[in-house]
Amino acid sequence: MTQKSARIGVDIGGTFTDIALDLDGTLYTGKVLTNYSQPEQAILDGIELVCHRAGIKVTEVTTVIHGTTLVTNSLIERRGARTAFITSEGFRDVVEMRTENRFEQYDLNLTLPTPLVKRTDRYTLNERISASGEVLTDIDPTELNALVKTILAEGYEAVAVGFIHSYANDVNEVQVQKAFAEAAPELCVSISSHVSPQMREFQRFNTVIANAYVRPQVSDYLGRLVKRLTEMGITCPVFMMHSAGGLISVDTASEFPVRLLESGPAGGAIFAAKFAASYGEDQVLSFDMGGTTAKICLIEDGRPKTANTFEVARTYRFAKGSGMPLSTPVVEMVEIGAGGGSIAHVDDMKQIRVGPKSAASEPGPACYQRGGEDPTVTDANLLLGRLDPDLFAGGEIPLSVDMAGAAMSTKVASKANLDKEQAAFGVTEVVDENMANAARVHTVENGKEIGNFTMIAFGGGAPLHACRLCEKLDMDYLVIPPGAGVGSAIGFLNAPFSYEATKGMYQRLNNFDPIRINQLLADLREEASAFVKRGAGSIDTTTRVQAFMRYTGQGGEIAIDIDYKEYVAADVDVFRQEFEAGYYKLFGRTIDGLGIEITNWSITVASKVQASAPMTLRRSGQQVAVTKTREFFDAALRKVVTANEVHRNTLKPGDAVAGPAVIVEDETSTVVTTGYTVVAQDDKSMLLVNKKTMETL
Numbered sequence: 203m204t205q206k207s208a209r210i211g212v213d214i215g216g217t218f219t220d221i222a223l224d225l226d227g228t229l230y231t232g233k234v235l236t237n238y239s240q241p242e243q244a245i246l247d248g249i250e251l252v253c254h255r256a257g258i259k260v261t262e263v264t265t266v267i268h269g270t271t272l273v274t275n276s277l278i279e280r281r282g283a284r285t286a287f288i289t290s291e292g293f294r295d296v297v298e299m300r301t302e303n304r305f306e307q308y309d310l311n312l313t314l315p316t317p318l319v320k321r322t323d324r325y326t327l328n329e330r331i332s333a334s335g336e337v338l339t340d341i342d343p344t345e346l347n348a349l350v351k352t353i354l355a356e357g358y359e360a361v362a363v364g365f366i367h368s369y370a371n372d373v374n375e376v377q378v379q380k381a382f383a384e385a386a387p388e389l390c391v392s393i394s395s396h397v398s399p400q401m402r403e404f405q406r407f408n409t410v411i412a413n414a415y416v417r418p419q420v421s422d423y424l425g426r427l428v429k430r431l432t433e434m435g436i437t438c439p440v441f442m443m444h445s446a447g448g449l450i451s452v453d454t455a456s457e458f459p460v461r462l463l464e465s466g467p468a469g470g471a472i473f474a475a476k477f478a479a480s481y482g483e484d485q486v487l488s489f490d491m492g493g494t495t496a497k498i499c500l501i502e503d504g505r506p507k508t509a510n511t512f513e514v515a516r517t518y519r520f521a522k523g524s525g526m527p528l529s530t531p532v533v534e535m536v537e538i539g540a541g542g543g544s545i546a547h548v549d550d551m552k553q554i555r556v557g558p559k560s561a562a563s564e565p566g567p568a569c570y571q572r573g574g575e576d577p578t579v580t581d582a583n584l585l586l587g588r589l590d591p592d593l594f595a596g597g598e599i600p601l602s603v604d605m606a607g608a609a610m611s612t613k614v615a616s617k618a619n620l621d622k623e624q625a626a627f628g629v630t631e632v633v634d635e636n637m638a639n640a641a642r643v644h645t646v647e648n649g650k651e652i653g654n655f656t657m658i659a660f661g662g663g664a665p666l667h668a669c670r671l672c673e674k675l676d677m678d679y680l681v682i683p684p685g686a687g688v689g690s691a692i693g694f695l696n697a698p699f700s701y702e703a704t705k706g707m708y709q710r711l712n713n714f715d716p717i718r719i720n721q722l723l724a725d726l727r728e729e730a731s732a733f734v735k736r737g738a739g740s741i742d743t744t745t746r747v748q749a750f751m752r753y754t755g756q757g758g759e760i761a762i763d764i765d766y767k768e769y770v771a772a773d774v775d776v777f778r779q780e781f782e783a784g785y786y787k788l789f790g791r792t793i794d795g796l797g798i799e800i801t802n803w804s805i806t807v808a809s810k811v812q813a814s815a816p817m818t819l820r821r822s823g824q825q826v827a828v829t830k831t832r833e834f835f836d837a838a839l840r841k842v843v844t845a846n847e848v849h850r851n852t853l854k855p856g857d858a859v860a861g862p863a864v865i866v867e868d869e870t871s872t873v874v875t876t877g878y879t880v881v882a883q884d885d886k887s888m889l890l891v892n893k894k895t896m897e898t899l
Contacts, residue, residue, distance in 0.1 A: 211694030217493025305523030448700025473693030479504030587834035660689030687869020700808035823858030
């Protein structure tokens with residue numbers, strides 16, 4: 203008898219834990235409330251739920267793939283380990299001085315974010331590496347041993363080591379790591395030359411500190427998870443989703459937990475990219491809205507946009523530069539505190555504000571009847587008729603319209619001189635405009651015109667809001683894929699095994715050195731391949747190379763894709779041409795007379811994934827007869843409308859339902875406003891088309 207393939211993806215979010223089971227090509231999904239005190243319990247409960255729905259035993263599961271917000275939450279809430287930081291003499295205060303950039307120029311009372319490691323926990327050693335990697339000052343063993351004893355006596359739970367220019371030569375950092383390994387092998391020690399060997403000491407120091415800060419907690423959590431899965435009878439391999447959109451082993455995740463920062467949202471981007479590639483859509487806006495946050499990502503040519511830096515825990519009105527910049531590979535996206543659980547309030551100017559604080563799963567929105575007293579976006583949607591109180595989460599969580607109304611009346615309506623329905627409309631409009639503005643900024647920052655994009659929306663909250671966002675953004679096409687309510691968890695099942703190795707190596711094109719480049723690329727590929735093999739064994743892989751380049755004198759680089767090959771001196775023109783083409787695409791011009799330089803390099807080795815089956819979107823269809831209706835508030839018309847209600851499972855390819863309509867399913871509901879028509883697709887997706895555009899087809 204052939205062994206069944208039962209692969210499970212699990213995404214722990216701020217409100218819900220989403221589960222997706224792929225059983226020999228058949229998908230089963232579920233949602234359970236996130237357990238904050240024991241996150242692994244929600245995973246076990248979710249696995250039992252989907253296995254029951256699929257009619258299999260949990261012991262038949264063959265793979266578990268997991269993404270988590272544990273790292274991000276630990277950094278934001280400062281719940282990590284007590285950490286010591288060791289750096290070069292004279293650079294103790296780099297993490298406090300930052301880049302001396304004022305993210306709010308005219309605020310005279312500006313307060314910079316507090317470093318993860320306070321000054322009394324930062325230590326120095328007399329050592330020095332040059333920018334070219336030459337050892338200028340060796341570490342004195344006597345000084346090192348004395349420092350090791352001091353740190354061990356203080357009882358630190360983790361140690362981070364970051365020396366100047368260690369990206370060019372790791373010898374001194376490795377020496378410190380070995381000293382701690384001999385004295386206290388159980389102590390978690392992270393070194394920047396292994397965690398983030400890139401230029402720019404502020405970002406590199408932050409990254410290694412963050413890695414050390416969360417490492418004991420993540421290692422403990424993953425250890426508990428694997429143990430409890432084993433006790434449950436699940437002895438299959440467990441893999442983690444990393445921030446750049448691939449899978450790594452639990453051991454690698456425990457060693458480099460900073461790579462898990464955006465593991466959940468990265469799964470969502472992979473989910474959207476699969477459909478974008480299948481439809482041949484070159485410009486897609488991925489919109490992921492859950493219970494706590496909303497994430498927006500650009501997908502071009504079937505691939506999510508990635509970056510080698512990411513900023514977490516912004517402290518000043520979510521302003522860029524007010525958080526902790528980390529140099530780690532990540533799917534580039536904008537994330538804001540806008541989810542179903544985002545709490546609404548009225549400020550001193552009697553204006554409605556939403557988020558970033560969330561009711562999460564404990565106690566949850568007021569309508570959950572779990573003790574929540576604050577009105578949220580979910581409460582507003584319920585009051586506006588966009589949610590069925592008896593069918594939320596497949597009927598698992600009955601909603602109370604009365605409790606939602608009471609919370610909205612007390613906390614918003616009475617303070618803004620509105621009735622509760624007007625207040626609910628205000629809450630949804632504010633959160634929709636916040637998300638629309640984030641999408642506008644993100645596309646403009648990347649030199650794009652948002653009206654040319656197709657939106658792919660998923661997550662429990664996105665289908666409720668996506669059509670209204672398309673109205674605000676003048677987007678004509680919106681795709682709601684099958685399983686949209688648990689999109690990130692499904693994305694885990696589509697992700698390749700991958701690892702991105704990075705390295706800082708400064709080089710100007712007028713001093714192009716192909717020998718150094720070839721050796722660096724070979725070393726990086728060997729490193730990345732070793733990590734992929736560590737998780738997946740010997741498999742066929744692809745290699746992607748990026749050089750981060752800029753004009754001489756600029757402070758930021760752009761990522762340029764180059765081939766993995768043996769380079770020769772004449773190839774300097776290839777680098778120049780690729781950079782100028784990329785620069786022109788982003789900024790609409792190039793700069794004559796300026797030199798060009800390369801700062802950092804990256805190689806991503808990934809397993810080969812099956813190409814998406816090509817499919818043509820049906821942009822029109824045959825209107826189906828609808829017998830059930832209900833009322834909801836249409837924001838564009840500013841009034842209550844009678845809408846068609848259709849269960850998604852009843853739609854066949856080519857069926858069309860004109861808005862206003864609500865398409866219901868277990869994990870979410872899709873609101874189709876009056877200006878759009880939904881057309882069922884061959885792959886069970888739904889395409890929402892602007893009626894004016896449909897008339898011209």
